[in-house]
Amino acid sequence: MAKQTKDPNEMSFLDHLEELRWHLIRSTLAIVLIGIVAFLMKDFIFDTVIFGPKKMDFPTYRLFCRIATWLGFESAFCAESLPFTIQNRTMAGQFSAHIWTSIWAGFIVGFPYVLYELWKFISPGLYEKERRNSRGFILIASLLFFIGVLFGYYVVAPLSINFLGTYQVSKEVLNEIDISSFISTVRASVIACGIMFELPIIIYFFTRVGLVTPEILKKYRKIALVLVLILSAIITPPDVASQIIVAVPVLILYQVSIYISSVVLKREAKKTKKNAQSS
Structure with missing residues (x-):
């Protein structure tokens, strides 16, 4: 009975797991490194990006205000400020928000590299023609993701913040929003739209x-x-x-x-x- 020879290029299940582990490690390192940069850019990340939709000079509010004015309607988008404050109620709340926001910023900015590592893992299992036909995968997927992120940030997040931040069941109840709740609203809007796109x-x-x-x-x-x-x-x-x-x-x-x-x-x-x- 002839002895079957094993293809030297064929990888075992454990080899695939090891390869996947290194792709995940490199992706995680990229996210962490970008997250460190975001951590050091605290003023820009929070004052400009995260808390941007809270300010009435945000581009979305100005656009909707102009549309409402042109149509002759009164609009909450034309107000001078949103009637709520952001507060922190736990000792480590602001530090924790800083850490996790930096990590999520690392994931969003590093998304193309994460896709690249994913593509490097699955591409050896494709035929050469399939690899050629899918060369634009990383570019197109990244472009769609970033379009979704921008849509979530400039459309969904400000609409959510404007509505929920001004909603009151009674004037006896003040809207004092916890920082984690505010950030999660922005994050959910951005990530959800990025994935939907x-x-x-x-x-x-x-x-x-x-x-x-x-x-x-x-x-x-x-x-x-x-x-x-x-x-x-x-x-x-x-x-x-x-x-x-x-x-x-x-x-x-x-x-x-x-x-x-x-x-x-x-x-x-x-x-x-x-x-x-x-x-």
């Missing part, structure tokens, strides 16, 4: 592995619309205008995902036909 990339890979097709996406479009509205209601203030503002770009991305899915299937069909003719 990755929908075309997710659909691309799901189509490649056969989990979704354009027909499935079209068939469940109405269900997707309901899910998008529910998701919009979770990450935005409970008013119709804010939900629509968030839902519209997500629905556009859903339509783009249907187109991407159809393109992927057409390419696969052409590839299959070409292989059949050559054989």
